[in-house]
Amino acid sequence: MHPSGRRVGQAHNHMTQRVYSRAAMKILTPIRTGRLVIREFREDDWGPFHALISDPSLVERREELSAEDAARKRIQEVVSAQESPSRCSYELAICMAESGEFIGEADLGFMPGGNEAEIGIVLSRTVRGAGLGTETCRALIDLAWGTFGIRRVVGYCDRVNAPSRRMMEKAGMHLEDERKVYDERQQRWRDACIYAFERG
Numbered sequence: 001m002h003p004s005g006r007r008v009g010q011a012h013n014h015m016t017q018r019v020y021s022r023a024a025m026k027i028l029t030p031i032r033t034g035r036l037v038i039r040e041f042r043e044d045d046w047g048p049f050h051a052l053i054s055d056p057s058l059v060e061r062r063e064e065l066s067a068e069d070a071a072r073k074r075i076q077e078v079v080s081a082q083e084s085p086s087r088c089s090y091e092l093a094i095c096m097a098e099s100g101e102f103i104g105e106a107d108l109g110f111m112p113g114g115n116e117a118e119i120g121i122v123l124s125r126t127v128r129g130a131g132l133g134t135e136t137c138r139a140l141i142d143l144a145w146g147t148f149g150i151r152r153v154v155g156y157c158d159r160v161n162a163p164s165r166r167m168m169e170k171a172g173m174h175l176e177d178e179r180k181v182y183d184e185r186q187q188r189w190r191d192a193c194i195y196a197f198e199r200g
C-alpha cells in the first residue's frame with residue numbers, strides 16, 4: 001500500500017511509519033515479465049505518472065501529488081535518487097512490453113535490518129483486472145530475492161481493497177495480520193491487512 005509521501009533516500013510508508021534503512025546502490029536492469037517491462041523511472045514519465053495518481057478511483061489518493069508540478073517534481077526526485085548512495089527503495093515504472101505504454105508504478109522498499117522488503121503497486125484503471133497486478137507482484141517478490149537476497153516481502157492494503165488483497169493472494173502471499181494503522185497522509189486510522197511472502 002503505498003506510495004509516496006516519501007522523502008527521497010528515506011522511504012517512508014505512510015501507514016506503517018517505518019523508515020527503511022537499507023542502502024541499495026544499484027540501477028536496476030529492466031525486468032521483463034510475460035506482458036510487462038518494469039523499469040526505472042525516467043523524467044519524461046511524469047505526465048502519465050500524474051494521470052495515474054490523480055485518478056479519483058484510487059482507494060488511496062495521493063492528494064499531495066495531484067498538481068502537475070508536484071508530480072513532475074516527484075519524478076525528478078525519484079530519478080535523481082536512483083544513483084544516490086543512500087538509496088533504500090525502488091520506485092519503478094510498469095510498462096506494457098509490446099507498446100512501451102506506461103501503465104503503473106511499483107515500489108520495493110527495504111526495511112531496517114535488510115531482511116524484509118515492502119511492496120506497493122498502482123495500475124492505471126484501464127488495465128486493471130487482467131492479471132497484470134499479480135504479474136507485477138510476483139516480479140517484485142522475485143526481485144527482492146533474486147537481486148537483493150531478501151526472503152520476506154510484505155504488502156499493506158486497506159481492508160476493503162478487495163482487488164489488492166486478491167492480487168497479493170494470487171501472487172502467493174498470505175494474510176498475516178489485520179489491524180488499525182495510522183495513515184499519516186490522510187491523518188486518520190485505517191483498517192489494514194498485512195500480507196507476507198516468505199522463503200524457507
Ligand SMILES: CC(C)(COP(=O)(O)OP(=O)(O)OC[C@H]1O[C@@H](n2cnc3c(N)ncnc32)[C@H](O)[C@@H]1OP(=O)(O)O)[C@@H](O)C(=O)NCCC(=O)NCCS
Nearest residue numbers: 001121122123128129130131132133134162163164166167
Ligand atoms: C490492486 C491492483 C494493483 C491490482 O491490479 P490488477 O491488475 O487489477 O490485479 P489482478 O488482475 O492481477 O487481480 C485482481 C483480482 O481482484 C479481483 N477483484 C477485482 N475487483 C474485486 C472486487 N471488488 N471484489 C473482489 N475481487 C475483486 C479480480 O477479479 C482479480 O481476481 P481473479 O483473477 O481471481 O478474478 C489494482 O487494482 C490497482 O492499481 N488498484 C488501485 C491502487 C491500489 O489500491 N493499489 C494497492 C495498494 S497496496
